[in-house]
Amino acid sequence: MVALAAFFGVSALAVDSCTNLPALANEVAEINVISASWTSSNDLVLSDSSTGAALPNQYAFCRVKGNIEYSGNKSLGFELWLPEQDSYNERYLVVGNGGLAGTIDTSAMMLNLNRGYAVTAGHSGHDVALNVIIKIQAKYSQGDGYLGQSILNFTTNAVLEECDGIDGVVDDSSMASSTNVTCLTQPQINAIEAIYAGPTDSRNGDIIYPGCTLGSEKEWLMQETSLYLNYTTPILQNLVLNNLSFDINQFDFGADVDAVDAIASPLIDGISTDLSAFRKRGGKMIVAQGWADPYGALWSIMHLEQLQNATANEDVSDFFNLFMIPGMVNFADTGRLAR
Numbered sequence: 522m523v524a525l526a527a528f529f530g531v532s533a534l535a536v537d538s539c540t541n542l543p544a545l546a547n548e549v550a551e552i553n554v555i556s557a558s559w560t561s562s563n564d565l566v567l568s569d570s571s572t573g574a575a576l577p578n579q580y581a582f583c584r585v586k587g588n589i590e591y592s593g594n595k596s597l598g599f600e601l602w603l604p605e606q607d608s609y610n611e612r613y614l615v616v617g618n619g620g621l622a623g624t625i626d627t628s629a630m631m632l633n634l635n636r637g638y639a640v641t642a643g644h645s646g647h648d649v650a651l652n653v654i655i656k657i658q659a660k661y662s663q664g665d666g667y668l669g670q671s672i673l674n675f676t677t678n679a680v681l682e683e684c685d686g687i688d689g690v691v692d693d694s695s696m697a698s699s700t701n702v703t704c705l706t707q708p709q710i711n712a713i714e715a716i717y718a719g720p721t722d723s724r725n726g727d728i729i730y731p732g733c734t735l736g737s738e739k740e741w742l743m744q745e746t747s748l749y750l751n752y753t754t755p756i757l758q759n760l761v762l763n764n765l766s767f768d769i770n771q772f773d774f775g776a777d778v779d780a781v782d783a784i785a786s787p788l789i790d791g792i793s794t795d796l797s798a799f800r801k802r803g804g805k806m807i808v809a810q811g812w813a814d815p816y817g818a819l820w821s822i823m824h825l826e827q828l829q830n831a832t833a834n835e836d837v838s839d840f841f842n843l844f845m846i847p848g849m850v851n852f853a854d855t856g857r858l859a860r
């Protein structure tokens with residue numbers, strides 16, 4: 522995806538160069554540009570995916586649509602939005618997508634186009650393996666171990682009360698979450714500790730995915746409810762195990778994890794540690810990860826380690842940098858803070 526910028530020499534455009542772009546781009550064999558259309562300001566009105574508010578393009582831009590073929594007959598769909606010269610901030614940004622991937626997040630593209638970025642997004646790239654952690658929660662969420670929002674709020678407040686000052690900055694305590702809970706039961710403590718610990722391979726105890734971070738608790742509820750029901754279960758039933766009666770409580774943290782990795786991972790994961798072609802071309806990647814992200818803040822650190830391992834422990838900071846952002850939750854784009 523990042524390669525697109527290099528191919529198009531990311532720069533702001535005007536109407537003529539936009540119209541000429543497909544001919545130019547198709548000189549590069551891998552890239553198939555389907556269309557490039559000039560879009561005047563306010564001509565495209567989307568709706569903001571978090572607020573629902575109307576989201577028009579403040580600046581005119583060249584909207585490029587196309588795909589890149591890979592591994593034979595597979596292809597990656599993409600869009601590249603190039604703002605008009607006067608509005609361009611001279612920066613290029615790749616936005617991701619969530620959940621089942623397979624979509625281009627045009628709403629996130631628009632937010633960033635309106636900040637002056639040249640912005641790209643593709644269909645691919647989301648990490649499904651992380652959702653096995655939901656099983657841990659499902660397991661402990663039954664009966665006494667259920668963690669409702671008041672319990673989760675209480676836990677985050679307690680963690681911050683204990684640890685907040687360690688980084689040298691004491692946050693405004695009036696920002697604490699509201700809660701009517703005053704203590705946790707032992708089953709609730711067991712459930713919370715299992716979620717911090719993360720799931721391990723039942724065959725050898727290896728970490729499958731790192732657990733959730735201290736301070737992310739109040740963001741966990743979706744994993745116990747809508748994500749576990751509407752996301753993990755259908756992926757397992759329809760895609761991975763091809764068994765519509767599969768009961769998630771029967772999930773095997775050995776063989777079933779292998780099946781997820783073998784079947785779902787090649788379709789939706791964007792986790793390769795071989796970035797050599799990107800690096801060789803002079804590519805630079807800046808990754809931002811919120812510490813309070815409930816979907817595995819530590820995974821970004823683990824991935825950086827995997828990348829270092831894959832390059833024989835070379836210093837990768839000349840082309841790959843990870844920034845861990847205190848208090849930030851899952852939606853980096855909106856910069857929503859846990860507190």
Ligand SMILES: *[C@@H]1O[C@H](CO)[C@@H](O)[C@H](O)[C@H]1NC(C)=O
Nearest residue numbers: 590591592593594595596787
């Ligand atoms: C793509 O290639 C795979 C492997 O050769 C084959 O099984 C599949 O049917 C092909 N799909 C299409 C749509 O051609």
Ligand SMILES: *[C@@H]1O[C@H](CO)[C@@H](O)[C@H](O)[C@H]1NC(C)=O
Nearest residue numbers: 670671674697698699700701
């Ligand atoms: C949890 O805290 C948030 C504020 O951070 C508040 O909006 C929400 O109502 C609280 N939920 C419960 C159930 O106490």
Ligand SMILES: *[C@@H]1O[C@H](CO)[C@@H](O)[C@H](O)[C@H]1NC(C)=O
Nearest residue numbers: 669670671672700701702703
């Ligand atoms: C806290 O309030 C919620 C509703 O917001 C309620 O379901 C729960 O039982 C209450 N818990 C306690 C300990 O009072």
Ligand SMILES: *[C@@H]1O[C@H](CO)[C@@H](O)[C@H](O)[C@H]1NC(C)=O
Nearest residue numbers: 745746747748749750751752
């Ligand atoms: C998604 O999960 C929620 C429970 O959180 C449920 O009410 C809803 O019906 C589910 N939607 C689908 C499409 O299964």
Ligand SMILES: *[C@@H]1O[C@H](CO)[C@@H](O)[C@H](O)[C@H]1NC(C)=O
Nearest residue numbers: 764765766767768769771772
């Ligand atoms: C489908 O899943 C159910 C429940 O987990 C299990 O009892 C059944 O044996 C599975 N069916 C097949 C064909 O594997």
Ligand SMILES: *[C@@H]1O[C@H](CO)[C@@H](O)[C@H](O)[C@H]1NC(C)=O
Nearest residue numbers: 822823824825826827828830
């Ligand atoms: C990196 O390599 C070291 C040494 O082989 C190993 O202990 C560690 O688990 C590896 N880290 C990751 C994240 O793969």
